[in-house]
Amino acid sequence: MARVFYDEMYDASGAVRPHYREFARWLADTPDELQAQRRREADLLFHRAGITFTLYGDEQGTERLIPFDTIPRSIPASEWRIVEAGCIQRVKALNMFLADLYHEQRILKAGIIPAEQVLANEGYQLAMQGLDLPRGIYAHIAGVDLVRDGDGSFYVLEDNLRTPSGVSYMLEDRKMMMRLFPELFSQQRVAPIDHYPSLLLDTLKSSSSIDNPAVVVLTPGRFNSAYFEHAFLAREMGVELVEGPDLFVRDDRVFMRTTAGPQPVDVIYRRLDDDFLDPLAFSPDSMLGVPGLLAAYRSGNLVLANAIGTGVADDKSIYPYVGEMIRFYLDEEPILKNVPTWQCRKPADLSHVLANLPELVVKETQGSGGYGMLVGPAATKAEIEAFRERLKARPEAYIAQPTLSLSTCPTFVESGIAPRHIDLRPFVLSGRETRLVPGGLTRVALREGSLVVNSSQGGGTKDTWVVED
Numbered sequence: 001m002a003r004v005f006y007d008e009m010y011d012a013s014g015a016v017r018p019h020y021r022e023f024a025r026w027l028a029d030t031p032d033e034l035q036a037q038r039r040r041e042a043d044l045l046f047h048r049a050g051i052t053f054t055l056y057g058d059e060q061g062t063e064r065l066i067p068f069d070t071i072p073r074s075i076p077a078s079e080w081r082i083v084e085a086g087c088i089q090r091v092k093a094l095n096m097f098l099a100d101l102y103h104e105q106r107i108l109k110a111g112i113i114p115a116e117q118v119l120a121n122e123g124y125q126l127a128m129q130g131l132d133l134p135r136g137i138y139a140h141i142a143g144v145d146l147v148r149d150g151d152g153s154f155y156v157l158e159d160n161l162r163t164p165s166g167v168s169y170m171l172e173d174r175k176m177m178m179r180l181f182p183e184l185f186s187q188q189r190v191a192p193i194d195h196y197p198s199l200l201l202d203t204l205k206s207s208s209s210i211d212n213p214a215v216v217v218l219t220p221g222r223f224n225s226a227y228f229e230h231a232f233l234a235r236e237m238g239v240e241l242v243e244g245p246d247l248f249v250r251d252d253r254v255f256m257r258t259t260a261g262p263q264p265v266d267v268i269y270r271r272l273d274d275d276f277l278d279p280l281a282f283s284p285d286s287m288l289g290v291p292g293l294l295a296a297y298r299s300g301n302l303v304l305a306n307a308i309g310t311g312v313a314d315d316k317s318i319y320p321y322v323g324e325m326i327r328f329y330l331d332e333e334p335i336l337k338n339v340p341t342w343q344c345r346k347p348a349d350l351s352h353v354l355a356n357l358p359e360l361v362v363k364e365t366q367g368s369g370g371y372g373m374l375v376g377p378a379a380t381k382a383e384i385e386a387f388r389e390r391l392k393a394r395p396e397a398y399i400a401q402p403t404l405s406l407s408t409c410p411t412f413v414e415s416g417i418a419p420r421h422i423d424l425r426p427f428v429l430s431g432r433e434t435r436l437v438p439g440g441l442t443r444v445a446l447r448e449g450s451l452v453v454n455s456s457q458g459g460g461t462k463d464t465w466v467v468e469d
Helices: 018-029 032-049 077-101 115-120 165-178 182-187 196-206 228-236 295-296 319-330 347-355 381-393
Strands: 051-056 061-067 068-076 143-147 154-160 215-218 240-242 247-250 252-254 263-265 268-271 304-306 359-366 398-402 408-413 414-427 425-430 435-438 441-446 459-467
Touching: 018 068, 018 182, 032 061, 032 068, 032 182, 032 359, 068 165, 077 143, 077 154, 077 319, 077 425, 077 435, 077 459, 143 182, 154 414, 165 196, 165 228, 165 247, 165 441, 165 459, 196 228, 196 268, 196 304, 196 425, 215 228, 228 240, 247 319, 247 398, 252 295, 304 425, 347 381, 359 435, 381 414, 408 441
Parallel strands: 068 459, 215 240, 215 268, 268 304
Antiparallel strands: 051 061, 143 154, 143 414, 143 425, 247 252, 252 263, 359 398, 408 414, 414 441, 425 435, 441 459
């Protein structure tokens, strides 16, 4: 049976959707050569700005220019309001879940989530038990990955609560479009996103009880895949970008080494994983962290964004329970639906998955970046059989989902304009209030028929417009 894909720009009869009409008119009136020239210009500007990501394990060299497509992904404002409300609801419930998990554990006592699934999870951090955080916020910055299925509904594919990346591409894509095509923005009302860095800084500052706290961005260094973003966000917020050796702890306070002597640090927006943060508390051979950081954190003299131990809530084996969390903590029905999910740790689910591998997408519960997954419909028989053995050996490490009919958006490819599959990652900031800028990062699978949008797997990005109806 042929699968039905929702096209963001054209309806089922081939007519242009209302929120794309201005763009379609402009596209029809703009000569192909001018389009091609602007796209070459975009590549050159991205190259000059150093907008890259790092591809691990590639012999051709690791630095890659992230492909950028000049046809925007457009969302009508009325639709965006539902997505926004759904993301805010979801992140609020996830923060409440984390606060509960590291305190009373009411949701476990109520039997809604199996305790062993949480307490034995590698993202769960004993060091966080009983620690009170300002406003009970654990994930100050969250990325919610959304896809639109064939019926036009948005579904949440996964939650990213540790160190979600991609916001720099969202901002640079918009700058690029405004620079190359200013006329497009004068023809319709596209909601602005350039205030994100000031919202982020406000979120980080409001997470501390101190007036005007000192904020830094902690990076693992320039060999990290998202280093461009770490440097970009520090620069945009006007704060210092630091590595582990730039910081030290004295009397349970964190200080930054400067030419003018030690400067106190109150808030760290950290872009490295729990394991590497403090060699005295976690991985002892980590050269990236700061010895004594956990002690300073536990004494209340420091805010970490995001908090240690948030990984337990974005583990893919916990994802199926987020709807229950929303009902339990907020007493509301989820606005955004989850994708139906089989947990391979359950014998009945595992046998269903093993019997239907060619139709399913199977993911590692701790995986990210599109690595360690099987897309059944696109896999060879040999790949499916190899994955079958991995599943049987470690069923608890995997979940499976139906292969969604990801929506498509017209995209410039070598043969001209063709539909390519896309997803959307809005960025949710939790501080005094929970906020997000209109839109997010749209990732596009540039290979024909591919459903994998990750940049590490050959995907690109588009500007995301929220257009007033």
